[in-house]
Amino acid sequence: MNQIYIQDVFEFLESLPNAFVDLAIIDPPYNLKVANWDRFKSENDFLDFSFAWIDSMLPKIKPTGSLYIFNTPYNCALFLNHLRGKATFQNWITWYKKDGMSAHKKRFNNTQECILFCSMNPKKYYFNCDSVRLPYDSVSRITHAAKKGILKNGKRWYPNPNGKLCPDVWEIVSERHKQKVNGRTQKLNHPTPKPKEMIERMIKASSKEGDLILDLFSGTGITSIVARALNRQFIGCELNKDYLDSSLEIKEVK
Ligand SMILES: C[S@@+](CC[C@H](N)C(=O)[O-])C[C@H]1O[C@@H](n2cnc3c(N)ncnc32)[C@H](O)[C@@H]1O
Incomplete structure (x- = not known):
């Protein structure tokens, strides 16, 4: 508990007991080729990988637990179809990043990412709407x-x-945009860090103090850092230990 394992997601999930975590906040690869870990041979390869980690993860969530999954709107639509009958859809959260991914001239410019919010049970799950007004x-x-x-x-x-x-459209400035200097994007230690305030909102709404938060694909470990600050427990995995914030306890698995 309260450690990030340097381990592949599938080995890590296999080591967890079933019905173990209260809340999963998952920011996986998007297949946008932002780094080597985000490159797949084909869309089918990416979907096979994504559906496999989703299927390995779901049994680890308690029957009263919830999950949030980040991705592009297109990938989220495919993930949601895969989740039908396995979890209950609650919200399609549109994250308006105020920071376009790239300038498109033959379609509307992308300024959003999507977050799927699902619960394992249709009605019996924790949601504190007052904590995120x-x-x-x-x-x-x-x-x-x-x-x-x-x-x-x-x-x-x-x-x-x-x-x-709190509505289902979240206007939160991306870390990339926040850290621009004179309008120029800076090279960050991790290519896709998520804003702290967004993770805070998910954890406050969907968990209680002492609950266990699952942080697969930890990256910088921001989900675990926020969980710790809000008196929740956490456990997660990441392939590259250099991405992780030095305040986190890291467990290397040989
Ligand atoms: C989208 S980033 C997560 C960023 C994180 N939410 C943050 O705010 O810092 C995905 C992360 O998954 C890690 N990753 C990719 N494939 C993995 C795998 N098979 N097992 C474990 N981690 C993996 C990458 O190294 C990358 O840091």
């Missing part, structure tokens, strides 16, 4: 509504003092 958009309307309420379907509605419910 966001500020209301219209300050003046909400200030007015807080005093007098707004008439909705014959009832008076008062805004929640902690903000609005």
Whole structure:
């Protein structure tokens, strides 16, 4: 527990007991060739790999647990089809990154990634909507509504003092964009680090203190770092130990 194993995802998953983790937050390869680990001979090879780790992972999640999987919208559509009958679809989260992947002139420019949110049980799973409320958009309307309420379907509605419910479109600036210097992209230690605030939102909404978070394909280990900061337990695996943040305990498996 609370270690990242330097190990291939399949060997690592085999070593875990079934029904072990409360929440899986998985940021796997996307087949976009951003690094050697993201190169596959063909789309079919990529899908075989992806479906294989999904199938090895699902039994490790508790029957009341949940999972989040990152990818491109196209790959997420294929993953979701593969997940039918194995997990319950809850949300298609659109991550609006404010940072286009590349400039397309023959189609609309890509500015989003997708996150699939599923639960293992259709109804019995933890979700704390209050822990991830966001500020209301219209300050003046909400200030007015807080005093007098707004008439909705014959009832008076008062805004929640902690903000609005979190929607399924997440406007969070990418790390790549955040770390630009004078508009120039910098070479990062890891090519695809995920923003801390995005992981925080998933962990707060879908787990309680003390719960165990699975961090396959750890990369920098940001999911585990956030889990630790929020008093959750974590366990994960990564092939390249040089990517991992030095604050994490690393276990090399020979
Ligand atoms: C998309 S990145 C994860 C980035 C991470 N979420 C972060 O924010 O730093 C995917 C990671 O999976 C690792 N990886 C790729 N294939 C793997 C495998 N078969 N087993 C374990 N790790 C693997 C890569 O080294 C890479 O760091």
